Amino acid sequence: MHTIRNAVMTLALCGIAVPVPLMAQEPTAAQKRAADPRYFGGMWQVERFIFLISDAPMLPHTAAQRDEFIEAMNAKGQILYTAWTSCRPGAPSSMVMPMNSLVVLQKDADITVSFEEPRMTRRIHMNAQHPANLEPSYLGHSTGYWEGDTLVIDTVGFNGQFQLDSFGMPSGPKLHTIERLTKSPDGKRMDIKTTIEDPDYFSAPFTIERAWIATEQRHQAEYDCMENPRAEEFTHTYFVKDLYRPACVSYQGVGEAPSRIICRKPEEQADLLRAMPQNQR
């Protein structure tokens, strides 16, 4: 019986279809992660939330801009509104400052990673080339290959509309990231080294290190970033880009008037903000 079970497991691990009744003997994701150093599937928890990049080799204008952001936060008490806080984070946010859980769905041709927060799904095209005419985007285009048992993910094609950390570390369209994911032999830990290269903002590539921990958790919580665009959040806000100004704002009702969330087109947004009580602008 053990021989058959092991054979089924091996067949399954090799991607060979086996009769469905026997698939009931399928190994768990944890067993597969422990058995195969190249299997990353299942749910993981981010080891810890780190929201800053320290010691990046910033070019002078990058450092000056960061100083301006820190001044806004520290001296003026403003909230820094980035791509993350305005609910449009780029893929590097999943590398630099992921939170909570993620699920990996692994195929031979591609690997899908769905992050809880920042909420996004990334697709890694295995042994593929980046397309020649790539449309710039927040997520870019990711290719992957194996170096031994380390998964190397190469991503380009970013749109320059997001920051790398919560202090507004900038990025541009020349951003190029290389992630190296290596699983521990017991399948319970993933060490990730991400090298960030962007000659418009940094004098040299630099590397950050993060980790995921395998979890027995079965359901992801959800991060519904846009659920409540609270006006009070925008009262003392420093918008890193004008793009991040809210198109929808919650309006606190006065007296019997109900509270409402109001959405306006860009040209109407200024009027909306002017119409709000002074203490809610």
Add this chain to the structure above:
Amino acid sequence: MFSAAVALLGSPEFVCAQTATVASAHSVAIEGTWIPEAYSERLLTADGTPPPLTDEGAAIYAKHAAARGERDRQYDRTLWCAGAGMPRMMFLPYPFEIRADGEYVGFIYGWYRWHRMVDMTGRPADPILPQTMGYPVGEWDGDTLVVKTVGLSDETVMDAMGLPQSDELTLTERIKTLSDGRLEVRFTIDDPRYYSRPWEAVKTYRRASDVTVGDDVCPDRLVLGEDSIRNTLP
């Protein structure tokens, strides 16, 4: 053939050279990119009739109906790009992808980066706080994937008209491919608070190999003055 393979694998010399992925005959059939065959802002039962609202449900629906003409109707949180939730996410005129691996069947949606991971371990759902996508668990019934979802939020509605749902909703989806290659999903809505009996809706989807589930960033569309949800199929 299978016994031969087992015999081969019994040999200590056998080495699997491929990356580990588990193939399931059933999941392969439903995997891929799908797009609704039709889109309507009003959800009807499988018989084409209005859902059987309770008095409480009807009162809420009437309130939503009164607000329907308002540009900033508050019952529809998708207007400001908040989550559409389940089951409405399955009705939106956007493509979605089904990807299966190990203990999950993943649904990756083309509307504003949403996804849900259906737990296939066979254990009951373990809801904590209500959330818009709920806590889905699945099992195979022959060639049909049966997904049961509880722990759903009452802050979402089931269609653009404001058909209500409560946190008592148990949503069951029976998902399978039809003989003509389309995907059929039969939704059973069991929400005793707002509906006098469980009722069923049916949607079909066409395989959309030519469509990519792209990165849709809803707040960017709002900035451009576009609708948060388009009202036609691409």
